[in-house]
Each structure stands twice: as C-alpha cells, then as structure tokens.
Amino acid sequence: MSDALRPFTIAVPDTDLADLRERLRRTRWPDPETCEGWDQGIPLAYTRELAAYWAEAYDWRRCEALLNGWPQFTTTIDGLDIHFLHRRSPNPDALPLVITHGWPGSLVEFHKVIEPLADPAAHGGDALDAFHVVLPSLPGYGFSGKPARTGTGVEAIGRCWGQLMARLGYDRYIAQGGDWGSAVTLSMARTETTHCAGVHVNMPIVAPDPETLENPTEQEQRAFAAMEFYNRWDSGYSKQQATRPQTLGYALADSPAGQLAWIMEKFKAWTDCEQDGVRHPEHALGRDEMLDNITLYWLSNSAASSARLYWESFNEPDLSPIDLPVGCSLFPGEIFKCSRRWAERRFRNLVYWNEPPRGGHFAAFEQPGSFVEELRSAFRGLR
Structure with missing residues (x-):
C-alpha cells in the first residue's frame, strides 16, 4: 500500500x-587564506x-549504530519517500511531537534529546512531560527522497508532516523546529490547525514592528x-x-x-x-x-x-499572522534575533517566551538539557 x-x-x-x-x-587543496582567522x-x-x-x-x-538504536521507517507521501525516526514514549498518554531540522542540520543534531523527551522519568524529569517523538528528514535531506520537480517548499512539507502524523495515528499533536524547521513548523500552525494544537520554535521568523523603529x-x-x-x-x-x-x-x-x-x-x-x-x-x-x-x-x-x-x-517567506498557540525560545547565539514585542505582533497567541543563557542556532545539539526543558515548559499548558 x-x-x-x-x-x-x-x-x-x-x-x-x-x-x-x-x-x-586525493584532495587538491587551494592556497591558504591571506588574513588571520576565519574572515x-x-x-x-x-x-x-x-x-x-x-x-x-x-x-x-558508530554513528550508524547510534541512529539504528531507534525505530526508523520510510513512507511515501505525495510520491516522495519520507524517512523518519519514531520513538514512542513508554507513557501511553505522552503528547505526540514532530520535530523538524533545517540546513545544515539533520536527525543527528537531536540524538541527545530523543530519550529525555520520550522518557523523562528515566532522565530526572516528570513522566507527565513525556512526548512521542517523530523526527522526519526533510525532503532532499538524509535518507528521505529527493524531489524530482519544483514545488517542495515549506508549505508543502508542512502539509506532508500533517499526513505523516495522521498516518502514525496521531489525531492531536504539537510541532517544533529551528532554521528551516521553524519555517515548516510555522506553516503547520497555519495549515494543520485541525490536528496541530500548538508549536514551538527556537528561531522565531518575524519582521520588526514598524512602530518600534x-x-x-x-x-x-x-x-x-x-x-x-x-x-x-x-x-x-x-x-x-x-x-x-x-x-x-x-x-x-x-x-x-x-x-x-x-x-x-x-x-x-x-x-x-x-x-x-x-x-x-x-x-x-x-x-x-x-x-x-x-x-x-x-x-x-x-x-x-x-x-x-x-x-x-528563501526569497518569499510567509510572515502572515498566526493564531495557534506559539512558544519561542531565543538562544543567545541564534542567527536571527528578535524581541518579544516583535514576536507578539505576528504570534497572536504567544503562550511561552524564554531566553536561555547559553546556546546557538543548533540548540538541541549544543545545549540538549536546556532544549529539553524549553520544550517541556512551552508545551506543558497544551497537554
């Protein structure tokens, strides 16, 4: 089928x-840089x-064995094979969560947070904060299929993730992402509102409020x-x-x-x-x-x-307002920064905002403990 x-x-x-x-x-190397450092x-x-x-x-x-330690699957959606990792929580009442990576990220950047998210009781947390974790590879990334024609932008991927979560039997779920994962997740907050109960991003995509300039x-x-x-x-x-x-x-x-x-x-x-x-x-x-x-x-x-x-x-981002519950964690080393009042202008139901003291663009990779706590805190009110 x-x-x-x-x-x-x-x-x-x-x-x-x-x-x-x-x-x-056999690499043929270029000549060295003509300045100091990385300029x-x-x-x-x-x-x-x-x-x-x-x-x-x-x-x-070693990496292959690590990733193979979690259940992985492929499924075909709109003619494209989607590869994903699916870690069900031992808590049957866990909240389903789909996490989307970006570029130049992959499933690898989340390997430290999968178990604490899925089984918090085994990692010093509260069993009530458990998630069923779904980690798909973006189309054209990793072991997912590569689009053969145009049209696979963030909106199409967001709708694809909606089909994926339905196929897994999740009628109600939440979504998280950074980088391109943030764009995909925010697109789901507009198109998948029947089943997506809320979203969290660690790279808020917003424009400056003209009234603050x-x-x-x-x-x-x-x-x-x-x-x-x-x-x-x-x-x-x-x-x-x-x-x-x-x-x-x-x-x-x-x-x-x-x-x-x-x-x-x-x-x-x-x-x-x-x-x-x-x-x-x-x-x-x-x-x-x-x-x-x-x-x-x-x-x-x-x-x-x-x-x-x-x-x-990339060239035409959708910055339309979002009414679904949104949580934001702004790590200090993020590429694109914003203020809470800028975020509130786009996210009309901003339910969580925090600025952790350490971490950058690859938050789950760099600061896994903080990342896990951010998701637990952001989604606690949506259970």
Whole structure:
C-alpha cells in the first residue's frame, strides 16, 4: 500500500566509506587564506586537519549504530519517500511531537534529546512531560527522497508532516523546529490547525514592528546589528543556494573536502562557541558529532537537493499572522534575533517566551538539557 510504514535500517555500503576516504586523501587543496582567522572562511590548516581525521580516524559505523538504536521507517507521501525516526514514549498518554531540522542540520543534531523527551522519568524529569517523538528528514535531506520537480517548499512539507502524523495515528499533536524547521513548523500552525494544537520554535521568523523603529530596545538594536552582519558577511551561502543550488551541487557532490568546509564554517559561525575571547566550533560541539552530520550529507549526496529548499522558499517567506498557540525560545547565539514585542505582533497567541543563557542556532545539539526543558515548559499548558 502507498501509505505503508516500511521499517528502515541505515546500512551504508563499505564501498561508499572507502570512496570517501580515498577522495579525502586525493584532495587538491587551494592556497591558504591571506588574513588571520576565519574572515575569508574556514582556514586551510584546520580544514586539512579535519579532512585527515575524517579519512583516517573517524568512525561512521558508530554513528550508524547510534541512529539504528531507534525505530526508523520510510513512507511515501505525495510520491516522495519520507524517512523518519519514531520513538514512542513508554507513557501511553505522552503528547505526540514532530520535530523538524533545517540546513545544515539533520536527525543527528537531536540524538541527545530523543530519550529525555520520550522518557523523562528515566532522565530526572516528570513522566507527565513525556512526548512521542517523530523526527522526519526533510525532503532532499538524509535518507528521505529527493524531489524530482519544483514545488517542495515549506508549505508543502508542512502539509506532508500533517499526513505523516495522521498516518502514525496521531489525531492531536504539537510541532517544533529551528532554521528551516521553524519555517515548516510555522506553516503547520497555519495549515494543520485541525490536528496541530500548538508549536514551538527556537528561531522565531518575524519582521520588526514598524512602530518600534524609532525607539528600539537594546535587544532590538542587537537584532538590527545581527541582521546587518548577516547580510554583509554571513549570507553568501544562502544567496548561492537560493539562486543557483545546482551549480553549487557539482562541487560539493564531487568533493568531500568541499562539503566539509561548506558546513563546518556554519558550525563555527552559528554556534555559541566563544571561550576566553576565541570562537571555535569545537568549543561548542565535538569533532565526531559534527562529522556525523557532515558525513550524512556526503553519504546521501544531498548537497544540491538540500540546497534547493532555499531556491523554493528563501526569497518569499510567509510572515502572515498566526493564531495557534506559539512558544519561542531565543538562544543567545541564534542567527536571527528578535524581541518579544516583535514576536507578539505576528504570534497572536504567544503562550511561552524564554531566553536561555547559553546556546546557538543548533540548540538541541549544543545545549540538549536546556532544549529539553524549553520544550517541556512551552508545551506543558497544551497537554
């Protein structure tokens, strides 16, 4: 049947891993940057160090076994195979929760929060806060199918997730997301209102309130500064992926060193990774876990297909008002910042707002304990 849930196990062929190592060893490197630090991108010396580690010491089978420790499935929706992880809580009254990742994220970034969300009693929490966790891979990402035609933007994905949750037997559920996952989740708050009871995002997508422009708060001034920095220094990747994802795909699909550099630079830019005045991605995340995420992109050959979501949805975001209950957690290292009064202008039923002290764009990856507590707090009133 087309709506069947097919059990799935990750089993990457040994030949694919051997090919990865061989390509890394044969990398033709560019000349080094002409400035200090990361101002021109990820430094050559660090990239070569990472590539050597990836080729000679990194163990994908460890990550594969970790992910295979949870039930995984594929199902076909609107002609596209969707891969997802489904961890049912031991509490039968748990609240169903669908979590959506973004770019350059994946299921990997949530591996530390799945068990505390599903079985809080076993992790120092209250059994009443339990969730049935559904983690799909976005179309074109990971082990989900790759769209063969245009039209798979955030609204289509949100409707797809609604079908997925119905197929799993969940008549009432809540949704969470960051990055593209935030856009998908907020689209569900507009289109899936019959069954979606509320949403939480850790990257609120809102516009500044025009009435505040002449008298911005300190937080809003920081938000303007962050947007100016992003537009001037940090948005090149999005311009390329939103306009010519296919052209980019040729380079990244052929060079694992290129794929490594393309994603690792964002781990440095978007994590809360400053220590003693120095920003470095390994201050926020372990080398192996970042390579787990990057390897998933490489092995699934999803450089071009993942970038196409920018072409589909980045240039015309839907900022229409939302009446469904919305919770927001604004971590300090987030790319796009906003104030509560900006959020309240779009989210007419803002039921939760908090600003944790640590964490960045990859909140569940960087600060799993805080992320779990944010979701428990945000959704407690919707049970």
